[in-house]
Amino acid sequence: xxxxxxxxxxxxxxxxxxxxxxxxxxxxxxxxxxxxxxxxxxxxxxxxxxxxxxxxxxxxxxxxxxxxxxxxxxxxxxxxxxxxxxxxxxxxxxxxxxxxxxxxxxxxxxxxxxxxxxxxxxxxxxxxxxxxxxxxxxxxxxxxxxxxxxxxxxxxxxxxxxxxxxxxxxxxxxxxxxxxxxxxxxxxx
Numbered sequence: 628x629x630x631x632x633x634x635x636x637x638x639x640x641x642x643x644x645x646x647x648x649x650x651x652x653x654x655x656x657x658x659x660x661x662x663x664x665x666x667x668x669x670x671x672x673x674x675x676x677x678x679x680x681x682x683x684x685x686x687x688x689x690x691x692x693x694x695x696x697x698x699x700x701x702x703x704x705x706x707x708x709x710x711x712x713x714x715x716x717x718x719x720x721x722x723x724x725x726x727x728x729x730x731x732x733x734x735x736x737x738x739x740x741x742x743x744x745x746x747x748x749x750x751x752x753x754x755x756x757x758x759x760x761x762x763x764x765x766x767x768x769x770x771x772x773x774x775x776x777x778x779x780x781x782x783x784x785x786x787x788x789x790x791x792x793x794x795x796x797x798x799x800x801x802x803x804x805x806x807x808x809x810x811x812x813x814x815x816x
Contacts, residue, residue, distance in 0.1 A: 652712050657686040658809050659757035660802070661733060663724055664688065665773065666764045667794060670695035674705030675795035676762075681709035683806040686757065688715040689724050705795075725776050733759040737780040738797055739769045740790070744782035747804055754809055760801055762794050 647655060662680055667673055673695050680688055690696050696717045697703070697710040718724045728735060734756045737744075752758065761777065763769035774780075783792060783800055792800070 649712060652681075652684075655684060657684045658802075658806050659754050660685050660805055660809075661728065661757065661759040662688045662798060662802075663728075663759055663761045664690050664694045664794075665721060665724075665761060665770065666692040667694045667762065668765055669794075670699050670701035671705050672765065672793065672795045673699075674702035674707075674709075676798045677702065677706040677709040677713055677715070679795070679799045679802050680713045681706075683802045685713065685802060688713055689727075689759075690715060690717045691721060691724055692719070721770065721773050721776075725773075728759045731757070733757050735759050735761065735777045737761045737763075737769050737774065737777045738783075738801060739763065739774075739780045740782050741774065741780045744780040746784050747781055747801070748784070750781050750804075752805075752808065758805065760798075762798060765794055 662676060662685060664673060664676060667676075667690075673690070677688065677697075679685075694717075695702055697706075697715070702710060716727075718727070725735065736758055738760055760781075761769055761773065763773075781801070783797060785792070
């Protein structure tokens with residue numbers, strides 16, 4: 628392993644990071660994942676999910692029910708402009724979202740602690756179908772009427788006392804995991 632001496636550490640410039648401009652980003656290949664936020668109360672969480680989706684070139688976000696939509700001051704605080712780069716759609720209810728996602732051939736995956744859920748580290752996919760990740764309300768999680776429509780659920784294993792993570796943190800963990808599985812195992816970024 629190579630280590631950098633402390634005196635040699637410098638931040639990389641924006642040019643060094645090879646950032647795409649907005650038009651290049653919009654037309655670039657995307658990670659075949661949709662994030663579905665079902666009745667997420669916090670606009671700050673929604674903005675964080677937009678920013679994460681931008682970081683990992685997630686295909687789209689669906690906002691359902693009471694979930695805040697852009698333009699929204701609190702979303703913008705944490706999204707930092709990602710609402711302009713990520714495709715998003717508002718849908719009134721879960722049935723509308725399920726219908727759309729099935730038409731688009733998505734695999735429907737709940738992110739929830741349920742009997743029979745798959746631990747994230749044990750989840751493997753070849754991305755033969757795009758994935759739709761459903762994140763539920765911060766207090767009550769995924770609604771019971773959604774569960775029968777899902778292909779399966781993924782759970783982030785935890786060993787602390789709370790056994791719950793903020794929705795924006797959960798979305799970040801899932802997006803990073805799927806990003807690495809898609810790009811590092813199927814092609815170079």
